[in-house]
Amino acid sequence: MIEPLPTEDIPKQSVSIVGIASRCAPHKLGADELEAIARRHYSSTPSLEKMLEINRKTRIDHRYSVFSSDHEHWHRPTIPSFSECDSLFKEYGIPLASAASARAIQDWGGVPDEITHLVAVTCTNTAHPGFDSVLCRKLGLKCNVRRVLLHGIGCGGGISAMRVAHELLLGSTQQGVPARALIVACEVPTVFARSELDIMDKTQDVNVAMCLFGDCAAALVLSNGIGHKASEQRPIWNILNCEPTQFDGTEDIAHFNVHDKGYHAIIDKRIPQLTGKCVPAGFQSLISSTPSLALEEKNYVPSNYGWAVHPGGYAVLVAAQDALGLTADDLRASYDAYRDGGNTISTTIIRILEKLRDEHKHGSNQKDKLVLAAIGHGITLETAILTRPGSSSYLHA
Amino acid sequence: MIEPLPTEDIPKQSVSIVGIASRCAPHKLGADELEAIARRHYSSTPSLEKMLEINRKTRIDHRYSVFSSDHEHWHRPTIPSFSECDSLFKEYGIPLASAASARAIQDWGGVPDEITHLVAVTCTNTAHPGFDSVLCRKLGLKCNVRRVLLHGIGCGGGISAMRVAHELLLGSTQQGVPARALIVACEVPTVFARSELDIMDKTQDVNVAMCLFGDCAAALVLSNGIGHKASEQRPIWNILNCEPTQFDGTEDIAHFNVHDKGYHAIIDKRIPQLTGKCVPAGFQSLISSTPSLALEEKNYVPSNYGWAVHPGGYAVLVAAQDALGLTADDLRASYDAYRDGGNTISTTIIRILEKLRDEHKHGSNQKDKLVLAAIGHGITLETAILTRPGSSSYLHA
Numbered sequence: 001m002i003e004p005l006p007t008e009d010i011p012k013q014s015v016s017i018v019g020i021a022s023r024c025a026p027h028k029l030g031a032d033e034l035e036a037i038a039r040r041h042y043s044s045t046p047s048l049e050k051m052l053e054i055n056r057k058t059r060i061d062h063r064y065s066v067f068s069s070d071h072e073h074w075h076r077p078t079i080p081s082f083s084e085c086d087s088l089f090k091e092y093g094i095p096l097a098s099a100a101s102a103r104a105i106q107d108w109g110g111v112p113d114e115i116t117h118l119v120a121v122t123c124t125n126t127a128h129p130g131f132d133s134v135l136c137r138k139l140g141l142k143c144n145v146r147r148v149l150l151h152g153i154g155c156g157g158g159i160s161a162m163r164v165a166h167e168l169l170l171g172s173t174q175q176g177v178p179a180r181a182l183i184v185a186c187e188v189p190t191v192f193a194r195s196e197l198d199i200m201d202k203t204q205d206v207n208v209a210m211c212l213f214g215d216c217a218a219a220l221v222l223s224n225g226i227g228h229k230a231s232e233q234r235p236i237w238n239i240l241n242c243e244p245t246q247f248d249g250t251e252d253i254a255h256f257n258v259h260d261k262g263y264h265a266i267i268d269k270r271i272p273q274l275t276g277k278c279v280p281a282g283f284q285s286l287i288s289s290t291p292s293l294a295l296e297e298k299n300y301v302p303s304n305y306g307w308a309v310h311p312g313g314y315a316v317l318v319a320a321q322d323a324l325g326l327t328a329d330d331l332r333a334s335y336d337a338y339r340d341g342g343n344t345i346s347t348t349i350i351r352i353l354e355k356l357r358d359e360h361k362h363g364s365n366q367k368d369k370l371v372l373a374a375i376g377h378g379i380t381l382e383t384a385i386l387t388r389p390g391s392s393s394y395l396h397a
Numbered sequence: 398m399i400e401p402l403p404t405e406d407i408p409k410q411s412v413s414i415v416g417i418a419s420r421c422a423p424h425k426l427g428a429d430e431l432e433a434i435a436r437r438h439y440s441s442t443p444s445l446e447k448m449l450e451i452n453r454k455t456r457i458d459h460r461y462s463v464f465s466s467d468h469e470h471w472h473r474p475t476i477p478s479f480s481e482c483d484s485l486f487k488e489y490g491i492p493l494a495s496a497a498s499a500r501a502i503q504d505w506g507g508v509p510d511e512i513t514h515l516v517a518v519t520c521t522n523t524a525h526p527g528f529d530s531v532l533c534r535k536l537g538l539k540c541n542v543r544r545v546l547l548h549g550i551g552c553g554g555g556i557s558a559m560r561v562a563h564e565l566l567l568g569s570t571q572q573g574v575p576a577r578a579l580i581v582a583c584e585v586p587t588v589f590a591r592s593e594l595d596i597m598d599k600t601q602d603v604n605v606a607m608c609l610f611g612d613c614a615a616a617l618v619l620s621n622g623i624g625h626k627a628s629e630q631r632p633i634w635n636i637l638n639c640e641p642t643q644f645d646g647t648e649d650i651a652h653f654n655v656h657d658k659g660y661h662a663i664i665d666k667r668i669p670q671l672t673g674k675c676v677p678a679g680f681q682s683l684i685s686s687t688p689s690l691a692l693e694e695k696n697y698v699p700s701n702y703g704w705a706v707h708p709g710g711y712a713v714l715v716a717a718q719d720a721l722g723l724t725a726d727d728l729r730a731s732y733d734a735y736r737d738g739g740n741t742i743s744t745t746i747i748r749i750l751e752k753l754r755d756e757h758k759h760g761s762n763q764k765d766k767l768v769l770a771a772i773g774h775g776i777t778l779e780t781a782i783l784t785r786p787g788s789s790s791y792l793h794a
Contacts, residue, residue: 150546151527160544
């Protein structure tokens with residue numbers, strides 16, 4: 001058990017990221033594999049040909065699926081029911097989440113029963129109890145770990161979870177007690193691939209999501225620094241602030257709507273163009289709500305920061321790059337995460353953080369502040385700003 | 398905009414409940430109505446007769462539904478699809494949630510754009526974006542209100558939402574900024590009544606949930622007290638602590654499992670018996686984790702507190718009453734909420750709080766500390782302890 005420090009010894013500390021890990025699903029899903037699956041079940045139609053054409057031009061090298069190419073999921077003649085999709089998530093998704101969590105806990109250097117909070121997120125499963133309840137048992141977390149399972153936010157989920165965990169841990173600091181939060185994002189969109197292909201065949205509406213989403217789980221460990229032990233990793237980043245913005249008039253731009261066989265992704269073509277407006281506006285809102293940065297003009301210049309942008313699609317990254325006046329190299333880690341794995345929904349931003357952390361370990365020159373941005377359902381832009389410890393703002397911003 | 402107080406003026410304040418309201422659905426659903434609906438669509442079977450027998454013995458006077466007795470939902474020959482259930486939740490549930498929220502905001506005395514956090518919960522809808530996103534727009538909340546939509550916790554959801562909001566607001570206190578959280582629970586289980594009747598007819602498994610659940614929305618406003626304005630209601634209760642406990646070996650006791658037409662409730666007969674074990678154990682854990690109470694023996698005597706227990710069913714209340722050594726009068730508000738509305742899932746505990754607040758307004762003699770307890774999926778017991786302001790522990794516990 002971590003002993004709480006006496007109140008007066010508690011420095012006004014920020015919340016830090018002290019563990020990161022991601023696990024993409026084990027089986028590669030290239031453009032060819034998707035084409036073979038689609039053609040096995042559906043004859044050629046205009047929408048199928050258009051989708052497969054887009055699928056060859058996504059600039060994704062490969063995505064990953066929990067299903068091997070010979071798995072029955074791809075070959076069965078019928079569409080899996082919603083409860084079968086739930087069972088497949090439990091059979092393949094939860095072990096992936098557990099592996100990513102265990103690796104992040106190992107990276108942190110603490111032990112599972114010192115985890116005080118679990119903030120989990122997925123948009124590719126709905127269950128009561130949720131996968132967070134199952135994960136607690138698998139990982140051996142305490143019986144009164146404070147669980148939060150987030151719903152309804154889609155690709156913004158990784159940063160939403162960070163925002164919630166950040167404030168929960170500041171709440172523990174206010175109470176003078178140690179707190180360590182495990183954040184777990186787990187997405188298995190390929191369980192719905194068969195029903196999405198079927199809907200597209202019936203409606204003849206081209207579904208771009210088919211070409212973008214991949215399976216993955218990713219985890220972070222956050223610490224409020226109280227009761228820090230030598231075995232625990234030093235902070236990788238400190239969280240300065242998180243800020244969500246829901247944009248007016250965007251209700252219909254992106255949905256992941258429930259239906260009898262699962263969820264159907266609706267992604268409006270205007271998302272890249274919208275990104276170009278939302279990300280700069282959300283960035284301004286993030287900086288102006290960060291006390292230590294708000295008052296200086298130079299802090300509103302995007303290129304003064306490192307960036308991690310959720311790759312909704314290649315055009316989304318290009319739009320953000322242009323709107324922020326960045327270079328492709330500034331978004332290198334985001335482009336890399338997109339090329340090798342595609343859009344893995346709420347887990348993607350954590351994969352990008354992992355890449356940036358590993359690059360930094362190998363001496364790559366990075367700016368001391370990093371801005372994260374991800375567009376989720378609503379349209380809600382989730383943003384966060386992190387700083388390297390040791391830079392001026394290590395202590396509370 | 399609420400002006401933040403200069404840091405040194407901020408008393409170590411607790412988070413308070415400053416607004417409460419609930420809205421049961423408008424249409425009474427008595428035992429007779431359910432029987433008429435069931436017999437209209439299904440011939441007599443052993444499970445139907447058993448369920449209708451239980452339905453006459455629940456001791457619920459009536460439940461409420463968003464659907465009037467002549468609504469097409471009860472009369473249509475086919476089972477509504479999952480997406481139709483989603484549309485019905487949006488058509489009837491969100492307006493109920495909006496009405497309860499508006500009433501709680503009015504009770505609080507503040508204005509919508511001073512709401513900094515929205516913590517929403519439901520287990521009777523799954524949507525991306527979630528109903529929290531829609532509610533923000535309907536209520537005119539700020540575009541960067543910090544949203545949390547909780548999933549996977551069922552009947553424990555009302556207290557889970559309070560726990561999360563409590564800690565988020567303590568996080569704002571740690572940052573020295575004003576915070577007001579709107580908590581909204583919204584449950585429309587009768588959208589799934591037709592599919593539940595159909596499953597029971599096919600499986601011949603008697604489904605007790607059919608007899609217990611009712612439609613309702615309920616809302617609370619919480620404040621961290623910073624920047625308090627004269628227009629704002631004084632605290633009704635202060636939150637001392639919230640504590641969840643997930644019990645080993647209870648994974649299979651209660652589920653709300655997804656299927657093609659919605660969710661299917663599985664409620665094990667052992668829940669009342671389990672309540673008798675879990676509630677006392679969870680109460681001990683709550684008190685021992687509340688710094689201002691943990692060290693005195695007398696604080697571990699249940700009858701020293703007021704109680705609000707989620708009425709999973711009548712037998713659940715009786716089991717809790719016996720296990721805690723309470724009288725029926727001690728749980729009067731919980732029994733009343735059960736009789737008039739039934740088990741309205743995550744909203745029920747807020748209905749009970751509203752009853753206790755109204756009784757207190759009319760001079761009823763109540764103990765100055767109130768314990769809340771609700772068993773949710775997992776099995777997870779969510780507990781909280783509140784105190785009347787002005788009693789010794791007004792300031793931070």
